[in-house]
Amino acid sequence: xxxxxxxxxxxxxxxxxxxxxxxxxxxxxxxxxxxxxxxxxxxxxxxxxxxxxxxxxxxxxxxxxxxxxxxxxxxxxxxxxxxxxxxxxxxxxxxxxxxxxxxxxxxxxxxxxxxxxxxxxxxxxxxxxxxxxxxxxxxxxxxxxxxxxxxxxxxxxxxxxxxxxxxxxxxxxxxxxxxxxxxxxxxxxxxxxxxxxxxxxxxxxxxxxxxxxxxxxxxxxxxxxxxxxxxxxxxxxxxxxxxxxxxxxxxxxxxxxxxxxxxxxxxxxxxxxxxxxxxxxxxxxxxxxxxxxxxxxxxxxxxxxxxxxxxxxxxxx
Amino acid sequence: xxxxxxxxxxxxxxxxxxxxxxxxxxxxxxxxxxxxxxxxxxxxxxxxxxxxxxxxxxxxxxxxxxxxxxxxxxxxxxxxxxxxxxxxxxxxxxxxxxxxxxxxxxxxxxxxxxxxxxxxxxxxxxxxxxxxxxxxxxxxxxxxxxxxxxxxxxxxxxxxxxxxxxxxxxxxxxxxxxxxxxxxxxxxxxxxxxxxxxxxxxxxxxxxxxxxxxxxxxxxxxxxxxxxxxxxxxxxxxxxxxxxxxx
Numbered sequence: 001x002x003x004x005x006x007x008x009x010x011x012x013x014x015x016x017x018x019x020x021x022x023x024x025x026x027x028x029x030x031x032x033x034x035x036x037x038x039x040x041x042x043x044x045x046x047x048x049x050x051x052x053x054x055x056x057x058x059x060x061x062x063x064x065x066x067x068x069x070x071x072x073x074x075x076x077x078x079x080x081x082x083x084x085x086x087x088x089x090x091x092x093x094x095x096x097x098x099x100x101x102x103x104x105x106x107x108x109x110x111x112x113x114x115x116x117x118x119x120x121x122x123x124x125x126x127x128x129x130x131x132x133x134x135x136x137x138x139x140x141x142x143x144x145x146x147x148x149x150x151x152x153x154x155x156x157x158x159x160x161x162x163x164x165x166x167x168x169x170x171x172x173x174x175x176x177x178x179x180x181x182x183x184x185x186x187x188x189x190x191x192x193x194x195x196x197x198x199x200x201x202x203x204x205x206x207x208x209x210x211x212x213x214x215x216x217x218x219x220x221x222x223x224x225x226x227x228x229x230x231x232x233x234x235x236x237x238x239x240x241x242x243x244x245x246x247x248x249x250x251x252x253x254x255x256x257x258x259x260x261x262x263x264x265x266x267x268x269x270x271x272x273x274x275x276x277x278x279x280x281x282x283x284x285x286x287x288x289x290x291x292x293x294x295x296x297x298x299x300x301x302x303x304x305x306x307x308x309x310x311x312x313x314x315x316x317x
Numbered sequence: 318x319x320x321x322x323x324x325x326x327x328x329x330x331x332x333x334x335x336x337x338x339x340x341x342x343x344x345x346x347x348x349x350x351x352x353x354x355x356x357x358x359x360x361x362x363x364x365x366x367x368x369x370x371x372x373x374x375x376x377x378x379x380x381x382x383x384x385x386x387x388x389x390x391x392x393x394x395x396x397x398x399x400x401x402x403x404x405x406x407x408x409x410x411x412x413x414x415x416x417x418x419x420x421x422x423x424x425x426x427x428x429x430x431x432x433x434x435x436x437x438x439x440x441x442x443x444x445x446x447x448x449x450x451x452x453x454x455x456x457x458x459x460x461x462x463x464x465x466x467x468x469x470x471x472x473x474x475x476x477x478x479x480x481x482x483x484x485x486x487x488x489x490x491x492x493x494x495x496x497x498x499x500x501x502x503x504x505x506x507x508x509x510x511x512x513x514x515x516x517x518x519x520x521x522x523x524x525x526x527x528x529x530x531x532x533x534x535x536x537x538x539x540x541x542x543x544x545x546x547x548x549x550x551x552x553x554x555x556x557x558x559x560x561x562x563x564x
Contacts, residue, residue: 004325011416035418036503037501039346040346043334191324194362206410208503251504
């Protein structure tokens with residue numbers, strides 16, 4: 001507490017210095033992008049922690065077990081498809097997935113939900129349709145690619161995943177509660193999740209803002225016909241730019257120098273894994289988990305996007 | 318990090334969100350439709366923090382009085398313990414956006430972002446209706462650029478338009494630019510048109526202006542990265558508009 005007070009007083013006294021330091025155009029652009037990412041994502045994170053709190057307080061573990069199929073591989077499918085209902089950005093789904101695991105849902109199913117929710121919900125699909133008015137196949141390709149990524153990651157986890165990788169704190173079960181205690185659990189869970197995840201969201205925002213100004217924007221449009229390179233570069237860009245899944249379609253649409261396939265890769269990889277999400281996952285599930293889960297997600301998402309693009313778009317285009 | 322510190326940080330962060338939502342500064346970072354979300358998020362953060370503070374204070378008072386039922390105390394103890402082991406030092410990072418918003422308040426994106434690209438990009442929709450009638454047609458810069466570069470019916474020919482944007486000096490000469498945003502400033506991209514006639518030559522970067530003029534007919538703007546030229550008839554400096562981005 002004393003540290004915080006000292007920090008605040010120092011910052012207020014040094015306000016002018018701070019402003020001058022940021023007055024360099026590059027830093028100013030980066031600062032604006034950073035604040036924009038935080039301001040954009042925080043409401044969705046709040047939505048996520050409220051849902052997480054509600055699950056902890058009002059949805060007893062046995063109710064979740066009754067809803068999901070007993071066989072884990074089937075549960076992965078149900079969880080992936082039910083991602084359709086959480087109409088939010090990716091930041092909302094991390095605390096929800098963590099709480100689902102805490103309430104006894106198979107981790108594979110919760111992870112499938114984590115990957116599916118930000119990518120296949122109606123808001124994202126509609127914005128994709130609006131961004132690509134002449135290409136309805138993009139919507140289908142994005143839906144299929146993202147859902148496939150979520151399901152495959154879920155099944156991969158069933159086969160090879162180890163519970164030890166997930167930090168112990170993310171697994172802790174909330175005791176079933178009743179009556180007024182429920183509200184207490186709700187508020188306390190939401191608050192703790194918000195503080196936990198908030199710091200990591202900020203970290204992701206800082207990284208994304210730094211990359212946003214370092215990478216020259218003309219980079220991608222010069223890739224043109226080199227399709228393999230285009231796919232790889234767009235996949236990497238999706239990770240470092242950390243765009244909101246409701247907005248990335250418009251950015252992809254504006255990169256008209258590229259064929260559709262690399263742009264589809266951008267749309268499938270972005271909501272599955274990016275700098276912001278990696279930071280959130282590392283904070284929520286632990287570093288050991290994120291270091292393994294994120295790279296595999298990246299590879300699987302890129303592959304799913306390419307296959308889905310070849311099927312639905314009928315080639316590179 | 319101690320529980321009290323976490324709660325104060327949440328109060329500050331919620332307050333910062335409410336502040337930019339009320340003052341309209343949020344328009345520098347996100348689109349107008351985001352305002353209710355910011356209000357909601359700010360209020361929820363403050364409520365969660367206040368509830369936790371009130372409960373902690375009461376719990377402390379109750380413990381001092383020694384009159385508390387066991388289960389409630391157990392729940393509190395558990396929660397307090399959670400707060401201690403869970404939150405890594407990363408929670409301190411929450412202070413960064415708080416300081417950035419309350420003290421630095423970075424401005425909307427401007428000339429610096431425009432200069433990072435050279436091209437106008439193809440719009441998603443290249444089907445254009447006729448321009449509305451009138452001597453001078455007010456158009457978003459994005460639409461002017463789109464019609465100039467991709468409209469096969471040449472709807473801009475012979476028409477005087479009015480554009481609002483800011484001045485950027487490029488190696489190709491002075492330009493009028495605007496940033497288009499679909500969700501937040503992180504996904505904003507620039508649209509720009511050259512300004513001929515010399516009226517903008519001496520204005521500094523980021524000066525907001527309202528110009529009227531006509532599209533300079535060009536055989537093929539593709540060679541110029543689809544950046545058209547506007548023959549400026551009038552140019553007037555204006556204050557920065559409340560909504561700096563086109564959507």
